[in-house]
Amino acid sequence: MADQDAQTPVGIEPPALSVLRWDEPPGGPAVVLLDQTRLPAEEAELVCADVPALVRAIRMLAVRGAPLLGIAGGYGVALAAARGEDVDQAAELLGQARPTAVNLGYGARRVAREYRAAVGSGLVPEAAAVVALAEARALHQEDAAASGRMAQYGLELLAELLPGRGGYRLLTHCNTGALVSGGEGTAFAVVLRAHRGGSLRQLWVDETRPLLQGARLTAYEAGRHGMPFSLLTDNAAGSLFAAGEVDAVIIGADRIAADGSVANKVGSYPLAVLAKYHHVPFLVVAPTTTVDLETVDGTSIVVEQRSATEVTEFTSQPGAPAGGGGGGRAVAPPGTQAYNPAFDITPSELVTAIVTEEGVISPVTGVGLAELCARSSQVTIS
Numbered sequence: 001m002a003d004q005d006a007q008t009p010v011g012i013e014p015p016a017l018s019v020l021r022w023d024e025p026p027g028g029p030a031v032v033l034l035d036q037t038r039l040p041a042e043e044a045e046l047v048c049a050d051v052p053a054l055v056r057a058i059r060m061l062a063v064r065g066a067p068l069l070g071i072a073g074g075y076g077v078a079l080a081a082a083r084g085e086d087v088d089q090a091a092e093l094l095g096q097a098r099p100t101a102v103n104l105g106y107g108a109r110r111v112a113r114e115y116r117a118a119v120g121s122g123l124v125p126e127a128a129a130v131v132a133l134a135e136a137r138a139l140h141q142e143d144a145a146a147s148g149r150m151a152q153y154g155l156e157l158l159a160e161l162l163p164g165r166g167g168y169r170l171l172t173h174c175n176t177g178a179l180v181s182g183g184e185g186t187a188f189a190v191v192l193r194a195h196r197g198g199s200l201r202q203l204w205v206d207e208t209r210p211l212l213q214g215a216r217l218t219a220y221e222a223g224r225h226g227m228p229f230s231l232l233t234d235n236a237a238g239s240l241f242a243a244g245e246v247d248a249v250i251i252g253a254d255r256i257a258a259d260g261s262v263a264n265k266v267g268s269y270p271l272a273v274l275a276k277y278h279h280v281p282f283l284v285v286a287p288t289t290t291v292d293l294e295t296v297d298g299t300s301i302v303v304e305q306r307s308a309t310e311v312t313e314f315t316s317q318p319g320a321p322a323g324g325g326g327g328g329r330a331v332a333p334p335g336t337q338a339y340n341p342a343f344d345i346t347p348s349e350l351v352t353a354i355v356t357e358e359g360v361i362s363p364v365t366g367v368g369l370a371e372l373c374a375r376s377s378q379v380t381i382s
């Protein structure tokens with residue numbers, strides 16, 4: 001059971017979270033996840049011993065967040081390879097489990113490509129499976145390194161945009177910390193670095209309806225690190241801006257199109273509009289693996305639509321079938337239809353800057369994005 005009162009005093013680091021790992025028990029290899037649907041009540045592991053189990057875990061958000069989905073996709077293909085299964089089919093199944101986060105398909109295809117190359121060079125499938133696992137591990141490590149670099153660039157950007165502040169009051173949405181990454185996350189990694197350096201005055205955490213990634217997960221991570229933070233309902237953000245309590249908005253991304261449009265958790269776009277109106281910087285932090293130059297603009301991004309029960313019931317299980325029966329307490333009359341997109345799209349003109357592991361682009365332009373991606377050491381997958 002996670003102890004909600006056990007906040008870590010500043011200066012003392014909590015133990016790193018084991019969010020996703022490869023395991024090789026006697027029964028065969030498995031991808032072991034920290035089940036995010038059970039946080040913060042329980043720190044429970046979920047063992048995925050085959051690709052369908054991992055696909056289910058992805059759909060129900062036991063594992064989630066763009067960079068971690070990429071890592072999960074990579075290990076999923078390595079799992080298929082280790083089991084002697086069709087890796088291309090596995091990559092396809094994994095890549096389609098959730099449509100918006102580009103990293104998922106990237107991770108799966110990248111490992112599948114390495115496996116195919118290994119077989120093509122004459123390795124037997126067992127040896128090629130070892131190559132596939134090594135590639136998944138490399139992807140995992142690259143993401144951890146990218147996280148550290150984004151944190152540094154992000155902190156420098158805050159200092160530049162908000163000079164002379166006694167400490168930053170940052171508003172974030174959804175969950176972007178260690179729970180979504182091989183490292184300390186994307187936007188949350190910047191917040192954490194500010195906290196460690198004594199420059200975080202306040203973290204405002206949007207609860208993030210309907211699945212409460214802010215309330216359940218970001219509050220859990222902020223609490224572990226002893227941050228000064230408060231939770232707010234998503235629709236309280238406007239009054240917080242009006243009161244002058246927000247110095248910057250800082251979020252992650254699930255896909256960034258070639259024109260700089262940003263897909264992120266639904267509720268990000270209204271924050272960008274509020275930020276523009278109140279002259280507050282709106283910052284997006286994402287690795288270059290989240291930039292998708294093949295998606296020309298925001299209108300081409302496929303936005304995942306999720307079950308109505310996630311809206312019509314409280315504490316509904318993520319991914320419960322539409323039409324009731326999500327396992328939660330109904331808050332709407334039976335049969336109520338719901339509009340439940342998982343993400344929304346923020347156009348580049350509302351984004352002050354995008355922070356990647358290769359540097360910062362501001363103003364956000366397609367040219368700047370392409371340059372950063374070209375500089376990136378990330379493997380290009382066609």
Ligand SMILES: CSC[C@@H](O)[C@@H](O)C(=O)COP(=O)(O)O
Nearest residue numbers: 064065066174176186252253265
């Ligand atoms: C680095 S995390 C960026 C995004 O993946 C995050 O903000 C987000 O929207 C996650 O959505 P989720 O539906 O919980 O997977």
